[in-house]
Amino acid sequence: MTRIAQNTLKKYGAVAGSFLLFLALLYGLSYLNTKIRMRSLAAAADTVCRSAPFLRNTPLTISGSAEATALGLPFHTVLSASLAGKQAFIVFLPLTGKFGSYPAVFMYEKAMGCIFCGLAGLGEPNGDAGYYGITQTAIDLQCKKIEYILHTAGEVKHD
Amino acid sequence: MTNKSIIFFLGLCPIIPVLVHLADGLLFIAEFWFLFAAGILTRGIIRFLNIAKIQHIVEYLCIIAAAALYGEITGIFFPVIMIGLHAYIYIFAFSYILIISIAQYYENTDPLEFPLFYSLLLLTIAVLRELFVFGTLSLPYTTGFIGFKIIPFTLPLKFWGSSAGILILLGVGLWLYRSFQKGELLPFKTDECLKH
Numbered sequence: 398m399t400r401i402a403q404n405t406l407k408k409y410g411a412v413a414g415s416f417l418l419f420l421a422l423l424y425g426l427s428y429l430n431t432k433i434r435m436r437s438l439a440a441a442a443d444t445v446c447r448s449a450p451f452l453r454n455t456p457l458t459i460s461g462s463a464e465a466t467a468l469g470l471p472f473h474t475v476l477s478a479s480l481a482g483k484q485a486f487i488v489f490l491p492l493t494g495k496f497g498s499y500p501a502v503f504m505y506e507k508a509m510g511c512i513f514c515g516l517a518g519l520g521e522p523n524g525d526a527g528y529y530g531i532t533q534t535a536i537d538l539q540c541k542k543i544e545y546i547l548h549t550a551g552e553v554k555h556d
Numbered sequence: 557m558t559n560k561s562i563i564f565f566l567g568l569c570p571i572i573p574v575l576v577h578l579a580d581g582l583l584f585i586a587e588f589w590f591l592f593a594a595g596i597l598t599r600g601i602i603r604f605l606n607i608a609k610i611q612h613i614v615e616y617l618c619i620i621a622a623a624a625l626y627g628e629i630t631g632i633f634f635p636v637i638m639i640g641l642h643a644y645i646y647i648f649a650f651s652y653i654l655i656i657s658i659a660q661y662y663e664n665t666d667p668l669e670f671p672l673f674y675s676l677l678l679l680t681i682a683v684l685r686e687l688f689v690f691g692t693l694s695l696p697y698t699t700g701f702i703g704f705k706i707i708p709f710t711l712p713l714k715f716w717g718s719s720a721g722i723l724i725l726l727g728v729g730l731w732l733y734r735s736f737q738k739g740e741l742l743p744f745k746t747d748e749c750l751k752h
Contacts, residue, residue, distance in 0.1 A: 408604065408605055409605070412601060412605060419621065419625075422625070423621075423624060423625055423628060426625065426628040426629060426632070427628050429632060430628050430631045430632050430635075433632050433635075434631055434632065434635030437635045437636060437698045437699055438635055438636065438639075440699060441636045441699050441700060444699075473639055473642065474639060489639050490639075491639050491640045491641075491642065491643070492640075493573050493574070493640075495718040495719060495720075496576050496685075496689050496690075496714075496717060496718060497573070497574055497575075497576030497577065497580065497640070498573060498574045498640035498641065498644070499640050500636055500637075500639035500640050500700075517636050517639075517700060518636040518637060518699060518700020518701055519700060519701060519703075520701070520703050530718065
Protein backbone atom coordinates (compact mmCIF):
# COMPACT_ATOMS: atom_id res chain seq x y z
CA MET A 398 0.00 0.00 0.00
CA THR A 399 1.46 3.37 -0.98
CA ARG A 400 1.96 6.21 1.49
CA ILE A 401 -0.74 8.32 -0.20
CA ALA A 402 -3.21 5.43 0.07
CA GLN A 403 -2.31 4.98 3.74
CA ASN A 404 -2.82 8.67 4.48
CA THR A 405 -6.15 8.68 2.60
CA LEU A 406 -7.25 5.60 4.54
CA LYS A 407 -6.32 7.24 7.84
CA LYS A 408 -8.23 10.40 6.89
CA TYR A 409 -11.40 8.58 5.90
CA GLY A 410 -11.05 6.21 8.83
CA ALA A 411 -10.92 9.17 11.23
CA VAL A 412 -14.02 10.70 9.66
CA ALA A 413 -15.89 7.37 9.68
CA GLY A 414 -14.93 6.89 13.33
CA SER A 415 -16.15 10.40 14.20
CA PHE A 416 -19.42 9.69 12.41
CA LEU A 417 -19.94 6.44 14.33
CA LEU A 418 -19.12 8.25 17.58
CA PHE A 419 -21.69 10.89 16.70
CA LEU A 420 -24.33 8.23 16.00
CA ALA A 421 -23.58 6.58 19.35
CA LEU A 422 -23.90 9.96 21.08
CA LEU A 423 -27.21 10.66 19.33
CA TYR A 424 -28.58 7.25 20.26
CA GLY A 425 -27.47 7.67 23.88
CA LEU A 426 -29.03 11.12 24.14
CA SER A 427 -32.24 9.88 22.56
CA TYR A 428 -32.46 7.06 25.12
CA LEU A 429 -31.70 9.46 27.99
CA ASN A 430 -34.23 11.91 26.59
CA THR A 431 -36.98 9.27 26.61
CA LYS A 432 -36.31 8.37 30.23
CA ILE A 433 -35.74 11.83 31.70
CA ARG A 434 -38.44 13.82 29.95
CA MET A 435 -41.24 11.48 31.03
CA ARG A 436 -40.96 12.72 34.61
CA SER A 437 -41.34 16.36 33.59
CA LEU A 438 -44.13 15.57 31.14
CA ALA A 439 -46.02 13.51 33.72
CA ALA A 440 -45.72 16.39 36.21
CA ALA A 441 -46.93 18.89 33.60
CA ALA A 442 -49.84 16.63 32.59
CA ASP A 443 -50.78 16.15 36.25
CA THR A 444 -50.88 19.93 36.82
CA VAL A 445 -53.01 20.56 33.74
CA CYS A 446 -55.44 17.66 34.23
CA ARG A 447 -56.03 18.34 37.95
CA SER A 448 -56.81 21.98 37.14
CA ALA A 449 -59.37 21.01 34.48
CA PRO A 450 -62.89 21.78 35.81
CA PHE A 451 -64.40 18.45 34.75
CA LEU A 452 -61.63 16.46 36.48
CA ARG A 453 -61.46 18.35 39.79
CA ASN A 454 -63.06 15.70 41.97
CA THR A 455 -62.07 12.67 39.94
CA PRO A 456 -59.15 10.54 41.14
CA LEU A 457 -56.40 10.55 38.53
CA THR A 458 -53.10 8.67 38.51
CA ILE A 459 -50.53 9.05 35.75
CA SER A 460 -48.47 5.89 35.57
CA GLY A 461 -45.96 6.55 32.81
CA SER A 462 -45.47 6.46 29.10
CA ALA A 463 -47.73 4.31 26.97
CA GLU A 464 -45.88 2.40 24.30
CA ALA A 465 -47.50 3.88 21.23
CA THR A 466 -47.21 0.77 19.03
CA ALA A 467 -50.80 0.99 17.93
CA LEU A 468 -50.82 4.79 17.82
CA GLY A 469 -48.04 5.27 15.30
CA LEU A 470 -46.33 8.49 14.40
CA PRO A 471 -49.07 11.14 14.75
CA PHE A 472 -48.56 11.52 18.50
CA HIS A 473 -45.30 12.73 19.94
CA THR A 474 -46.03 11.78 23.53
CA VAL A 475 -48.65 9.53 25.08
CA LEU A 476 -48.92 8.82 28.80
CA SER A 477 -51.03 6.13 30.39
CA ALA A 478 -53.26 7.04 33.29
CA SER A 479 -56.02 5.74 35.50
CA LEU A 480 -59.15 7.89 35.75
CA ALA A 481 -61.46 6.72 38.56
CA GLY A 482 -60.16 3.19 38.08
CA LYS A 483 -60.61 3.21 34.29
CA GLN A 484 -57.80 3.14 31.77
CA ALA A 485 -57.13 6.50 30.14
CA PHE A 486 -54.50 8.09 27.93
CA ILE A 487 -53.01 11.54 28.05
CA VAL A 488 -51.83 12.82 24.69
CA PHE A 489 -49.51 15.81 24.18
CA LEU A 490 -49.93 17.53 20.84
CA PRO A 491 -48.44 20.78 19.59
CA LEU A 492 -51.15 23.28 18.71
CA THR A 493 -50.14 26.36 16.75
CA GLY A 494 -52.23 29.48 17.00
CA LYS A 495 -51.77 33.14 16.18
CA PHE A 496 -49.40 33.59 19.10
CA GLY A 497 -47.16 30.56 18.99
CA SER A 498 -47.11 26.80 19.31
CA TYR A 499 -48.05 25.27 22.67
CA PRO A 500 -48.18 21.71 24.02
CA ALA A 501 -51.86 20.86 24.36
CA VAL A 502 -52.93 18.12 26.77
CA PHE A 503 -55.81 15.87 25.75
CA MET A 504 -57.29 13.09 27.83
CA TYR A 505 -58.93 10.06 26.25
CA GLU A 506 -61.06 7.57 28.10
CA LYS A 507 -63.20 5.04 26.25
CA ALA A 508 -66.54 6.03 27.74
CA MET A 509 -65.75 9.75 28.03
CA GLY A 510 -64.12 10.17 24.61
CA CYS A 511 -61.41 12.78 24.10
CA ILE A 512 -61.40 15.99 26.13
CA PHE A 513 -59.09 18.98 25.89
CA CYS A 514 -57.59 19.58 29.35
CA GLY A 515 -55.47 22.67 28.74
CA LEU A 516 -52.09 23.96 27.61
CA ALA A 517 -49.01 22.68 29.44
CA GLY A 518 -46.04 24.72 30.59
CA LEU A 519 -47.88 28.00 31.16
CA GLY A 520 -48.55 29.99 34.30
CA GLU A 521 -52.29 29.39 34.00
CA PRO A 522 -52.85 25.81 32.85
CA ASN A 523 -56.54 26.38 32.28
CA GLY A 524 -56.20 29.79 30.77
CA ASP A 525 -58.43 30.24 27.77
CA ALA A 526 -56.76 28.66 24.72
CA GLY A 527 -58.19 31.51 22.67
CA TYR A 528 -55.95 33.89 24.66
CA TYR A 529 -53.01 32.12 23.04
CA GLY A 530 -54.57 32.34 19.58
CA ILE A 531 -55.74 28.72 19.41
CA THR A 532 -59.24 28.34 18.00
CA GLN A 533 -61.90 25.93 19.22
CA THR A 534 -61.98 24.45 15.71
CA ALA A 535 -58.33 23.43 15.95
CA ILE A 536 -58.96 21.83 19.34
CA ASP A 537 -62.03 19.94 18.10
CA LEU A 538 -60.11 18.70 15.09
CA GLN A 539 -57.36 17.23 17.25
CA CYS A 540 -59.93 15.72 19.64
CA LYS A 541 -61.66 13.94 16.77
CA LYS A 542 -58.33 12.70 15.44
CA ILE A 543 -57.32 11.30 18.83
CA GLU A 544 -60.72 9.69 19.36
CA TYR A 545 -60.67 8.03 15.96
CA ILE A 546 -57.10 6.72 16.27
CA LEU A 547 -57.39 5.50 19.86
CA HIS A 548 -60.85 4.04 19.35
CA THR A 549 -60.01 2.07 16.23
CA ALA A 550 -56.32 1.32 16.76
CA GLY A 551 -56.79 -1.48 19.25
CA GLU A 552 -54.91 -2.31 22.45
CA VAL A 553 -52.00 -0.16 23.62
CA LYS A 554 -49.31 -1.76 25.77
CA HIS A 555 -48.20 -0.08 28.97
CA ASP A 556 -44.63 0.31 30.25
CA MET B 557 -26.23 43.80 0.28
CA THR B 558 -29.60 44.92 -1.15
CA ASN B 559 -30.80 41.35 -1.74
CA LYS B 560 -29.16 40.13 1.46
CA SER B 561 -31.08 42.70 3.51
CA ILE B 562 -34.36 41.21 2.21
CA ILE B 563 -33.13 37.72 3.05
CA PHE B 564 -32.00 38.92 6.46
CA PHE B 565 -35.30 40.48 7.47
CA LEU B 566 -37.59 37.93 5.91
CA GLY B 567 -35.36 34.91 6.42
CA LEU B 568 -36.84 34.08 9.74
CA CYS B 569 -40.30 33.57 8.22
CA PRO B 570 -40.24 29.77 8.75
CA ILE B 571 -40.06 30.19 12.52
CA ILE B 572 -42.34 33.22 12.81
CA PRO B 573 -45.28 31.01 13.95
CA VAL B 574 -43.34 29.88 17.03
CA LEU B 575 -41.09 32.84 17.83
CA VAL B 576 -43.45 34.41 20.36
CA HIS B 577 -41.72 34.16 23.72
CA LEU B 578 -38.25 35.25 24.82
CA ALA B 579 -37.76 31.60 25.82
CA ASP B 580 -38.37 30.52 22.21
CA GLY B 581 -35.98 33.20 20.96
CA LEU B 582 -33.22 32.04 23.31
CA LEU B 583 -33.63 28.43 22.20
CA PHE B 584 -33.48 29.35 18.51
CA ILE B 585 -30.48 31.65 19.02
CA ALA B 586 -28.66 28.80 20.80
CA GLU B 587 -29.60 26.49 17.94
CA PHE B 588 -28.39 28.98 15.34
CA TRP B 589 -24.95 29.20 16.95
CA PHE B 590 -24.83 25.42 17.44
CA LEU B 591 -25.61 24.80 13.77
CA PHE B 592 -23.24 27.61 12.72
CA ALA B 593 -20.42 25.92 14.65
CA ALA B 594 -21.37 22.57 13.10
CA GLY B 595 -21.29 24.14 9.63
CA ILE B 596 -17.83 25.66 10.24
CA LEU B 597 -16.57 22.32 11.52
CA THR B 598 -18.03 20.55 8.49
CA ARG B 599 -16.29 22.93 6.09
CA GLY B 600 -13.06 22.22 7.91
CA ILE B 601 -13.62 18.48 7.50
CA ILE B 602 -14.45 18.93 3.81
CA ARG B 603 -11.18 20.82 3.26
CA PHE B 604 -9.30 18.18 5.24
CA LEU B 605 -10.75 15.40 3.11
CA ASN B 606 -10.61 17.44 -0.09
CA ILE B 607 -14.13 16.44 -1.24
CA ALA B 608 -15.18 19.66 -2.97
CA LYS B 609 -17.45 17.77 -5.41
CA ILE B 610 -20.02 16.69 -2.80
CA GLN B 611 -19.32 19.55 -0.43
CA HIS B 612 -22.89 20.86 -0.27
CA ILE B 613 -24.44 17.45 0.34
CA VAL B 614 -22.04 16.68 3.19
CA GLU B 615 -22.57 20.16 4.64
CA TYR B 616 -26.38 19.91 4.66
CA LEU B 617 -26.28 16.38 6.07
CA CYS B 618 -24.01 17.47 8.91
CA ILE B 619 -26.21 20.47 9.69
CA ILE B 620 -29.32 18.27 9.82
CA ALA B 621 -27.47 15.81 12.07
CA ALA B 622 -26.45 18.70 14.33
CA ALA B 623 -30.09 19.83 14.44
CA ALA B 624 -31.11 16.32 15.52
CA LEU B 625 -28.46 16.41 18.25
CA TYR B 626 -29.63 19.83 19.41
CA GLY B 627 -33.23 18.60 19.46
CA GLU B 628 -32.27 15.70 21.73
CA ILE B 629 -30.23 17.90 24.08
CA THR B 630 -32.97 20.52 24.48
CA GLY B 631 -35.55 17.74 24.81
CA ILE B 632 -33.74 16.60 27.97
CA PHE B 633 -33.64 20.05 29.58
CA PHE B 634 -36.89 21.60 28.28
CA PRO B 635 -39.19 18.68 27.38
CA VAL B 636 -42.50 20.55 27.68
CA ILE B 637 -41.50 23.50 25.46
CA MET B 638 -39.96 21.15 22.92
CA ILE B 639 -43.31 19.52 22.21
CA GLY B 640 -44.38 22.76 20.54
CA LEU B 641 -41.02 23.53 18.92
CA HIS B 642 -39.86 20.06 17.87
CA ALA B 643 -40.65 20.27 14.15
CA TYR B 644 -39.29 23.82 13.89
CA ILE B 645 -35.90 22.75 15.23
CA TYR B 646 -35.48 20.79 12.00
CA ILE B 647 -37.09 23.46 9.79
CA PHE B 648 -34.61 26.01 11.16
CA ALA B 649 -31.72 23.84 9.95
CA PHE B 650 -32.74 24.72 6.38
CA SER B 651 -32.48 28.45 7.00
CA TYR B 652 -30.74 30.26 4.14
CA ILE B 653 -29.35 32.75 6.64
CA LEU B 654 -27.42 29.93 8.27
CA ILE B 655 -25.87 28.92 4.93
CA ILE B 656 -24.93 32.52 4.13
CA SER B 657 -23.37 32.94 7.60
CA ILE B 658 -21.24 29.82 7.12
CA ALA B 659 -20.22 30.90 3.61
CA GLN B 660 -19.31 34.42 4.80
CA TYR B 661 -17.25 33.08 7.68
CA TYR B 662 -14.42 32.18 5.33
CA GLU B 663 -14.89 35.01 2.85
CA ASN B 664 -15.50 38.04 5.04
CA THR B 665 -13.14 40.20 7.07
CA ASP B 666 -15.85 40.37 9.75
CA PRO B 667 -17.02 36.75 9.85
CA LEU B 668 -19.36 37.01 12.83
CA GLU B 669 -21.22 40.14 11.67
CA PHE B 670 -24.13 38.27 10.08
CA PRO B 671 -24.66 35.74 12.89
CA LEU B 672 -24.50 38.47 15.55
CA PHE B 673 -27.01 40.72 13.80
CA TYR B 674 -29.31 37.78 13.12
CA SER B 675 -29.19 36.74 16.77
CA LEU B 676 -30.04 40.33 17.71
CA LEU B 677 -32.97 40.30 15.27
CA LEU B 678 -34.29 37.01 16.68
CA LEU B 679 -34.03 38.34 20.22
CA THR B 680 -35.73 41.64 19.33
CA ILE B 681 -38.63 39.92 17.55
CA ALA B 682 -39.16 37.46 20.42
CA VAL B 683 -39.06 40.19 23.10
CA LEU B 684 -41.34 42.58 21.17
CA ARG B 685 -43.90 39.89 20.39
CA GLU B 686 -44.11 38.66 23.96
CA LEU B 687 -44.41 42.20 25.32
CA PHE B 688 -47.07 43.16 22.76
CA VAL B 689 -49.20 40.06 23.26
CA PHE B 690 -48.75 39.03 26.89
CA GLY B 691 -46.86 41.88 28.56
CA THR B 692 -44.40 39.35 29.97
CA LEU B 693 -40.89 38.08 29.37
CA SER B 694 -40.30 34.38 29.86
CA LEU B 695 -37.39 32.02 30.28
CA PRO B 696 -37.35 28.30 29.44
CA TYR B 697 -37.67 25.82 32.28
CA THR B 698 -38.08 22.06 32.66
CA THR B 699 -41.83 22.28 33.17
CA GLY B 700 -42.45 25.00 30.59
CA PHE B 701 -42.09 28.77 30.76
CA ILE B 702 -41.19 30.97 33.72
CA GLY B 703 -42.92 34.26 32.98
CA PHE B 704 -42.21 37.68 34.50
CA LYS B 705 -44.95 40.27 34.20
CA ILE B 706 -43.33 43.42 32.82
CA ILE B 707 -46.38 45.39 31.67
CA PRO B 708 -49.20 45.10 34.25
CA PHE B 709 -51.96 46.14 31.84
CA THR B 710 -53.00 44.76 28.42
CA LEU B 711 -51.53 46.65 25.48
CA PRO B 712 -53.77 47.23 22.43
CA LEU B 713 -50.99 45.76 20.28
CA LYS B 714 -52.02 42.12 20.12
CA PHE B 715 -52.33 42.15 16.34
CA TRP B 716 -48.72 43.35 15.97
CA GLY B 717 -47.62 40.37 18.04
CA SER B 718 -49.39 37.89 15.78
CA SER B 719 -47.64 36.18 12.86
CA ALA B 720 -49.28 38.51 10.34
CA GLY B 721 -48.53 41.63 12.36
CA ILE B 722 -44.87 40.84 12.88
CA LEU B 723 -44.42 40.11 9.16
CA ILE B 724 -45.81 43.58 8.41
CA LEU B 725 -43.44 45.07 11.00
CA LEU B 726 -40.51 43.19 9.45
CA GLY B 727 -41.39 44.65 6.07
CA VAL B 728 -41.51 48.14 7.60
CA GLY B 729 -38.20 47.41 9.36
CA LEU B 730 -36.65 46.41 6.05
CA TRP B 731 -37.89 49.63 4.42
CA LEU B 732 -36.44 51.70 7.28
CA TYR B 733 -33.12 49.84 7.09
CA ARG B 734 -32.77 50.38 3.35
CA SER B 735 -33.77 54.05 3.75
CA PHE B 736 -31.10 54.43 6.42
CA GLN B 737 -28.53 52.85 4.12
CA LYS B 738 -29.42 55.21 1.26
CA GLY B 739 -29.60 58.22 3.58
CA GLU B 740 -33.15 59.14 2.53
CA LEU B 741 -36.67 57.84 3.01
CA LEU B 742 -37.36 55.48 0.13
CA PRO B 743 -40.79 55.65 -1.55
CA PHE B 744 -43.16 52.72 -1.26
CA LYS B 745 -42.48 51.59 -4.80
CA THR B 746 -40.69 48.66 -6.35
CA ASP B 747 -37.66 49.15 -8.60
CA GLU B 748 -39.83 48.19 -11.60
CA CYS B 749 -42.30 51.01 -10.83
CA LEU B 750 -39.47 53.50 -10.55
CA LYS B 751 -38.06 52.43 -13.93
CA HIS B 752 -41.39 53.10 -15.64
